[in-house]
Amino acid sequence: MTQTVRLTTAQALVKFLANQYSERDGVQQRLVTGMFGIFGHGNVAGVGQALLQAQVQSEDGAQGDDVLGDLPYFLARNEQGAVHTATGFARARNRLQVMAVTTSIGPGATNMVTGAALATTNRIPVLLFPSDQFASRVPDPVLQQLEDPGTLDVTVNDVFRPVSRFFDRITRPEQLVPSLMNAMRVLTDPADTGAVTICLPQDVQAEAHDWPLAFFAPRVWHVGRPVPEPAALARAVDVIRSAKRPLVVAGGGVVYAEASEELRAFASATGIPVSDTHAGKGAINWDHPSAVGGVGSTGSAAANALAREADVVIGIGTRYSDFTTASHTAFGAEGVRFVNVNVLGFDAAKHGATMLVADAREALVALTAALEGWSVDDAYRQEAVDLDADWQRVVDECYHRDHGPLPAQTEVFGALNELMRPEDVIVNAAGSMPGDLQCLWRATTPVQYHVEYAFSCMGYEIPAALGIKLALGDDHDVVAVVGDGSYQMLPMEIATIVSEGVKVIIVLLQNHGFASIGALSESRGSQRFGTKYRMRNGATGRLDGEEVPFDLAANAASWGAEVLRCGSVAEFRENYGKAAASDRATVLYIETDLVGPNPPGSAWWDVPVSEVSALASTQQAYAEHVESKKDQRPYL
Known part of the structure; x- marks a missing residue:
């Protein structure tokens, strides 16, 4: 019975x-x-x-x-x-x-x-x-x-x-x-x-x-690790061996498979440059000789220059979002081919690729062994190193602009990048920040970079930071970086963080508007309409009056966190030290410039522009959009 x-x-x-x-x-x-x-x-x-x-x-x-x-x-x-x-x-x-x-x-x-x-x-x-x-x-x-x-x-x-x-x-x-x-x-x-x-x-x-x-x-x-099927492995190796200018795109699958060591070994053995997506950043350390940074719409100039001329793209654990492909313009070589390593056949088949349906770690081990004795030529290795060195000088400039009277948000990111330890975690999801971070952030470990950019959900940062801290424990500082727009979506989980006695550092940047969508609106001919936090103007009837007089630092304090106001980047650096030394949840509040400056762009993103318009700004933007779309094509 x-x-x-x-x-x-x-x-x-x-x-x-x-x-x-x-x-x-x-x-x-x-x-x-x-x-x-x-x-x-x-x-x-x-x-x-x-x-x-x-x-x-x-x-x-x-x-x-x-x-x-x-x-x-x-x-x-x-x-x-x-x-x-x-x-x-x-x-x-x-x-x-x-x-x-x-x-x-x-x-x-x-x-x-x-x-x-x-x-x-x-x-x-x-x-x-x-x-x-x-x-x-x-x-x-x-x-x-x-x-x-x-x-x-x-x-x-x-x-x-x-x-x-x-x-x-x-x-x-x-x-x-x-x-x-x-x-x-x-x-x-x-x-x-x-x-x-x-x-x-x-x-x-x-x-x-x-x-x-x-x-x-x-x-x-x-939880299994599917191994490469021998015939599929042989096909992938044949394509890679035929390449003169291959490029790896490392996605989140590398991180989830805990395959960073194997990726570094593969890159060292073959000399193939390694770019990354948001989910894959940190899969290879930024200072590895083959690392060239983020690729795509918000990628580095180094990675995008290599992507434009790559003859074989090796995607490992990536789903190829439109930001990664720059809306199908990033990989510009005629006849470019793809080799895709993924546990999901749906992703492995994208872009008419040679498919390798397997765990990222197992696939990298197998590929490294099968490619023994083969590598890219020395000139291509050196080209990747030189391009990345040029880009790192741009990163240093963005990190230390000394912009005023309000600092650029890139200066805050620079301070964080220099102050946070390899085991600490930066968390972000929405606005202009993910773009700046993919461009600039120097991730040394797979754990350090936690940017949600598949759904890019405003309000994700603060509650996610709590989950990350619960997952990783006290040996890791978790830093949620959030703009005033994202903050207003979901600030209440600060109370949960406080009630659980969890130490999370929240960096709250206030610029009185939507920096990302404002810049996009301007570039697409819509003149930053509806992207600033302003009072209703009685004279014009528009939302173009004085700044809304809210105090987000006081709001954060009302949830129970300690709040440190930062009047400059130097004061921010000093207060970050206090937050890191504290055992309490701390909010670092700093005002930044709504209009940047941001890192220089090196790729495109397809956002349709009104085909007809009475506005000259929109007419010009549409003409630019038509011209940019000429480089867009399916990868087959």
Whole structure:
């Protein structure tokens, strides 16, 4: 007879999660390390009760089949912020550990959709449990239920379907068994991962069921390293050997596979220059002889010069976003070919590439061995070194501009780059900052650079910094760099950081507007319209009056953080030392120049311009856009 234990669906959920483990390279660890959430009527008596019971049983040292195990709970302030925290945590743990998020129904649930989209776009595993309406439909309609006259089985949670890698709704307790098994499969799949969403109707959460004890046995999910198929490896080697001017594009897959050492060895042996994407920055140390910096729309002049003439592009763990390809203009050589290394065939096949579907570390080891005795010529090696040296002089200039009266934000980045240790982490996501950082940041380790630029979600930085800090611990300082626009999206997780006693450094740059979109608006003929924080002008009726008199430093202090105002870059440097020495969450506040200056651009980004316009600025921008598109083409 099958042994069972009687638990509610929510209690079974908590007990199951507490017994899941991941393993890679012989290292085993808890898979789901905790749960963030906000309780409402949809989950407070279901998942909330189960988490409480687990905590009490753990504290009491209870024994028996009904003991739920230990699943720590963290109180977030915003559901989207909670998902960002979980995403930052999982990325910092190289996708080998995750956090779950529970919400109530209605707005609590749908607040998570943006976070789910970010996680899936970035290929980062997060586990989401939005509550749902009654499965029984007895009290129908319930508070916060979306009514569809054409069907009764649609809820607001159906919006999660397109932004989740796995989606399910539990309408009977026993459905939880196959659903959670599939959830763990997706969370630990290096190729097919992202947001996992399991909707929990509020009545089913509290419903009791006799669960087989085998369901709760400790289970290890092995994260594989797919090895290159020999024939595919041979094809890739043939293409690389034929190259005269090859270029590597290192993406996030190199970092997640923990393949940095192998990438450095490959580059040293072959002499092939290595550029990087946002997710891949730090995969090779910036001062390696083959490192040439970021490539694409916001890349370095060195990498983009090499990209324009590359005859073979070797993409390793990259999905080739439009910023990486400069909207299909970065790789300009006639007949350029691609060799793509990726665990996901979808990405490996892009640009008509010679495909190598494999783990980045295993592929690099195999490629290095197969290419033994082959390398690029000395002149090409030296060209890459010289181009990068020229670019490093530009970086030094941007870092030490002495611009005034307000400093350029690049000066703040320069101070951080020089003050932060190799093991510390800079976090950013949106605005003009990711572009400046990809251009300029000198990353020495894979952990140091955490810029979310797949979804580029304003508000990501502060909650993600909390997740990264929880993932990496006290030996790493985590520095969230956020502009005033991003700050106003999700500042409330500072309260979560403070309540958890976690030390995070937040660098808040205020420039009274949107620097990135303002510059883009100007370059596309829209005259920075609607991109500055200004009062409504009574005379013109426009938002072009005085600056809005808000005090973001005071706002940050109201959440419980220590705030240090910085009147200059020199004072910023001094205050950073104080923040690094402190054991408290600290905000460094500094005003910067809205219009830069920013690093010199060396590539294009396709943002369509109005084809007809009464504005001369737009007419000129459209003519420039048409001219730029002449270099755009599919890679086949």
